[in-house]
Amino acid sequence: MSFYTALTGLKGAQTDISTTSNNIANVGSNGFKKSRAEFGDIFGSTPLQAKTVGVGSMTKSITQQFSQGNIATSSNTLDMAISGQGFFAMQAGGNASQTVYTRNGAFNVDDSGFIVDSNGQFLLGYPVDDDGTVSNMTLAGSNKLKLDAQYGDPQATTSIAMGVNLSADEPVIPATTIFDADNSDTYSATSAVTIFDNAGNPQSATVFYIKTKGPTIEDPTHKYDTKLFVDGLAITPTLTAAVDPQEAPLFIDKFGNQTTVPQDPAYILEGKGFPLYKADDLGVAVDSTPANLKGLGIETFLGSGKTVTIVTDPMKFKATMEYQALQGVQNPVAGTFWGKDFLLVDVDNSGPVSIDIPPGTYNGTQLAQAVEVAMRGALGDNKKVQLTPTVDNKFSIDLKSTSGDGLSSGLTAGPISIDLHGPSIVATANQAIAGLEMNDFLVHAQVKMTEAMNTYVQGASPAAPAGVNAVNVAALGVDGRLFKKLVAGASVPMTAIPAGNDILKVVHKEGTGTASPIGISVVAAVGNDAALVIGGALHVGNAITNTTGRQVTITSTGNDSSRSFDVVGTDINGSSQTERVVGANAGTATTVGYFKTIASITAVGDPAANVSAGINTNTAQNRHVAYANTDSKPAIKAYDLSATMNQTSGRYGVTAGVPFISVPKADFSTTPETVRFMQFNGGDASKVDTALTTFFGTKDIAVASVVQDPNIANNYRVSLTFDMGTATALPILGANEMPITVLAKPSDHIVAYFEGTEGLVAGVSEAFYSGKIVVQEVQNSAKRVAAHSTTSNTTGNKGLSFSTATLASGLNRSTLGLTTEALSTNWVDERNPTVKIGYDEKEQRLTFDATNSALGLGTGIGKNSFTVYSQKLDSGTNGLGIPSFGSNKDISLATDDKSLGNAFLNDGADIQVTNKRYGMDVDFDTVNNLFSISSGTTGETLAANTALGVATNQAASTVSIGRYQLTNLGGRDPVDDATYAFNKIGDGQNQILGFPREGIVGFTAATGLVSKPAVATGIKGLIDMSLAFTITALGGENSFNVVVDGVSAFIKVPEGNYTGTTLALALEGRINNMQHPSTGMPIGGVDVAYNTAGNNLTFKTGSTGDKSTFKVDGAQRFGLKDIPLGIGETALIKTPVQATDALGRPLYVSPTGVITADFAEFADNIVEDFYPLYLDDGELTFNKAGTLTSPITQVTYDGLPNAALTVDFSKSTQFAQPFAATDVSQDGFASGRLTNLEIDNYGNVNAGYSNGSNVTLGKIIVANFSNNSGLKQIGNSTFTSTAASGDPELGEASEDGFGNILSGSLERSNVDITEELVNLITAQRNYQAAAKAMETTTSMTQTIIAIRL
Secondary structure, three states, X not given: OHHHHHHHHHHHHHXXXXXXXXXXXXXXXXXXXXXXXXXXXOOOOOOOOOOOOOOOEEEEEEEEOOOOOOEEEOOOOOEEEEEOOOEEEEEOOOOOOOEEEEOOOEOEEOOOOEEEOOOOOEEEEEOEOOOOOXXXXXXXXXXXXXXXXXXXXXXXXXXXXXXXXOOOOOOOOOOOOOOOOOOHHHOOEEEEEEEEOOOOOEEEEEEEEEEEEOOOOOOOOEEEEEEEEEOOEEOOOOOEEOEOOOOOEOEEXXXXXXXOOOOOOXXXXXXXXXXXXXXXXXXXXXXXXXXXXXXXXXXXXHHHHOOEEEEOOHHHHHHOHHHHHHOOOOOOOOOEEEOOOOEEEEEOOOXXXXXXXXXEEEOHHHHHHHXXXXXXXXXXXXXXXXXXXXXXXXXXXXXXXXXXXXXXXXXOOOOEEEEOOOOOOOOOHHHHHHOEOHHHHHHHHHHHHHHHHXXXXXXXXXXXXOOOOHHHHHHHOOOOOXXXXXXXXXXXXXXXXXXXEEEEEEEEOOOOOOOEEEEEEEEEOOOOXXXXXXXXXXXXXXXXXXXXXXXXXXXXXOEOOOOEEEEEEEOOOOOEEEEEEEOOEOOEEEOOOOEEEEEEEEEEOOOOOOEEEEEOOOOOEEEEEEEEEOOOOOEEEEEEEEEEOOOOOOOOEEEOOEEEEEEEHHHOOOOOOEEEEEEOOOOOOOOOEOHHHHHHOOOOEEEEEEEEOOOOOOEEEEEEEOOOOOOOOOOOOOOOEOOEEEEEEEOOOEEEEXXXXXXXXXXXXXXXXXXXXXXXXXXXXXXXXXXXXXXXXXXXXXXXXXXXOOOOOOOOHHHHXXXXXXXXXXXXXXXXXXXXXXXXOOOOEEEXXXXXHHHOOOOOOOOOEEEEEEOOOOOOOOOOOOOEOOOOOOXXXXXXXXXXXXXXXXOOOEOOOOOOOOOOEEEEEOOOOEEEXXXXXXXXXXXXXXXXXXXXXXXXOOEEEEOOOEOOOOOEOOOOOOOXXXXXXXXXXXXXXXXOOOOOOOEEOOEOOOOEEEEEEOOOOOOOOXXXXXXXXXXXXXXXXXXXXXXXXXXXXXXXXXXXXHHHHHHHHHHOOOEOOOOOOEOOOOEEEEEOOOOEEEEEEEEEOOOOEEEEEOOHHHOOOOOOOEEOEOOEEOOOOOOEOOOOOXXXXXXXXXXXXXXXXXXXXXXXXXXXXXXXXXXXEEOOOOEEEEOOOXXXXXXXXXXXXXXXXXXXXXXXXXXXXXXXXXXXXXXXEEEEEEEOOOOEEEEEEOOOOEEEEEEEOEEEOOOHHHOEEEEOOEEEOOOOOOOOEXXXXXXXXXXXXXXXXXXXXXXXXXXXXXXXXXXXXXXXHHHHHHXXXXXXXXXXXXXXX
């Protein structure tokens, strides 16, 4: 019996597999409806049997699912889909009269014009009246829908009546205007009529009116030239050659440029045919254009003024759209994009170049500018900053003090030395030596400067204790201004950046010394608002003076929590300091600040009992660094307090709309400013709920008040400033709620951040990141002295260290890169340097700016000036333009002056070594929300001498855009070899710019001729520049004011000996180093040449076109005073239209002078590139009353093949009214040919014919059934009705209960391939299980038989 039971399961599984396989096989069948096998169990029993075992299963039914399939568009009008309920009704082919139903709308037309499916079954429709009304809505009265191909009999047009009114106010079109039918500015008006030939073919007869003359005293008439076109063919009686004023025949090239002598020296016209061009059809002159590539529309990202964020920090890569695309996220979080390898570009066959975009927030216009800057920089003349070892890689900074005699002296321990060839967060030592791009160099230099200034106070002997150079600290005057900086030994692992929230403990110990609880004032009673008696062991003369800053403790024997004490003294730097401290309840209160001296302590109010005062031991304090990564953008923040919230019911809640919590006093403060909630299970796996943080979130919440908890003596009640929305209570915290940690008081002692350079150098957007956590002291904690015992940075009594415990979440601290740590003593904050480097783009020099508020008088450091200098060289100059020792200047800290370097030239390797390109444009269309990128050059491919001005082969302007494929860490995929497709490079995708585009869509090829650069030509120099001459700074003759394409700079060449050629080279290098001071737009490709014959200099831009400009102003002796502005020139072109006949065929003039469209006989004997030019004739004349005076009879045109045509203008007028076609007619008509077919959403089949007739052929029947599952499938997604389905309910599309008909669309199958594959796997496993059951049954049976035997 069990064998049979298993066998039924096997059969059922086989049926299920068959059903699923059929679904998968038909995934591509239009209109196919998937099936589902449904099974039931077999169960047999008698009334006396209470509990029995079933005997297997059986197939109950194979049920089809009639859900809607996806609808795909099609170019075939007869492809139809029903969107909604219903089926197409069809009549079977052949002799069968059966009506069948389908949702497969793939129809076509058979040889007889009937609309049929692929099986030849006829589509049924309701018959309609002439007005399109359905006349019969039954199957018996339905028709097979048929497309009639013909309609009516033809008659050729022989006469046209062209009655129009030409406005008397129309201005005269200048005679020099070249007519262009596509340019309404070249004619006054136009009228048209459709005419027909003998076969009834439609042709368009168009008359253009060009006003050539207005009324004068001598001749008060108005005159118009007319041009008649029939299907683009100009109908004229004769040809008239166009000539120049000397009556020499004119020729045109392909761009409509006219000449009397073709440029090709081998050009011969006699005995050759040529295409027919007329002067009125040359078109309007337009600019030659560059290749342009438009991206896809990006309304989602940058439409309606939206902005996007570009990031380059590897820790934030997972927040980018690029990462989400790599992971296949269906609904990605938009707004953040990856700036590394942002675009892969090729301009004019430059080869692929990848560009980066700096981090920041951009709108569309700003992003377009950033991309343009990056492209021009990567493809242009930019060079790296490369320094020669031991020559110009080092420089010094000295801080100076002025003595009473007015003399200044530098640091007693020597200047601060900076080595730019050392490693930094920006570059390795080898990279620094090899050279860096300018912005990278500036950041690297700033990092090395700050590093050197901090190294100056660290560790070298003599050091007291180890880790601080007390001598150098004293020389700088920064004792009492030192702080500890703690850096993680490793980056947060990029492959496993922790998600969610966590808390890292930092152990912080300030100052030195042991506690003295009564060292200031012994235990004694204190009166109301009275001062404590300073008489403790530490007092000297009624005052306390500490060796360093110490916290003051006030110990109360009674409850002084409602009283305060004012502590007055000086801070560690000697500045006056007063702090009010809230008393304790039979305990000790401690000041936040550190006091070097204490002058008085006064009670505010009446202390409850005896009070004493002393100094704190400065024991280690736990600080808390919150880590948050809930949006794939990790961030950290330091807090001073951490407490555990009381989660007992009633200890938290809402009072008068204000939420409150309860926390222990010992871990909290009365002035916490903000709180922040985090939850961790504390190792208890049963704690899984996070109701509180779900409600409050994990961001800072302002504290409204802190008061005594009325229910718990040792707790505070903390009320929060929080918008409760519609909530009236806090969530109930159940037994499974995770413990709640409350972080409070954003730290006044430390700050935590991820190491990086974002915003470090003014004007530099590029940023670099190490991924390391940094914690450093701030505010009062950043006032250490060299004598502090906690100055030790390596062993023992550390001032800062990461807790060795696990993180609050239980994770190992190595997950945040805290495997090791490095502690150092510093005096300059790397995020806010005291001496800042910059680059003056106008003067092309470095600048150094020392901060007076950090170094000057009144700061405690008390420096008066600073200076920057390089080593003195035996020959040459410092490669960075930093003045050498002896020529450097002292810069007062009391002014805003900067230390200025000399102009210098980047002389490292070219960033783009070959195939440099200039002048590329990137634009953002704010209307259509798309980017477009254009090459910097114009022109299409042309062979030499094929157009005027083209003496050599001209290459086409091109642009290709793409992106390297990225890895999961944001790096460049090494497999991507930047393969080219059509205008596309690489395998990656730039979503924010809409590139790459597939195929030719979005690409506009370049047109015309190469445009010309701007050229500024100097006059003849006053000196012979072919001979050597000397340039000095005297009179500023080594200075040149240059403006290129709107970017200006003061160029200075080094003093020395030159010739015209070497001066040109010196200027060229410095001009090509120019960049815009705010946008960073670089200049490149400028060519400066010395002309021996004219003894002058010429300047030519790398960019071309009328936007290109060049202006230079220099010394008169070089011929550069007041020379004219150079402006580029965009090559103008026209698009001549070849004359055509009535059929639209191009016309030619044969070698014998015959006008013909058939040039086959002389196809090998046609002139190329330059063509003779001809004129049109025709004129209308009106008198001052607006009446037509000429011609007054019909005009006959015999230019049409085998036909004559007359045009009657007699009803034309010229009144002071707008142009109007008042009486336009013709006497021909055509037999209508089917020209278009339209099927609307209601199922109306509308046919349009060439004679203007529109006929509704019928209306498609839509049928529905009460039970679709009862239909019988007969193949090709076709069904017949059954008793189970019920009779069809007929209706019309778009009515209630019936769907719309979508023409040009097809309904795909409703098979979900993923679901079916899962079903197939399930059925397969069922089959295997049943087979195994059979195998087991057989084995058991054999065993039983063997036992019996």
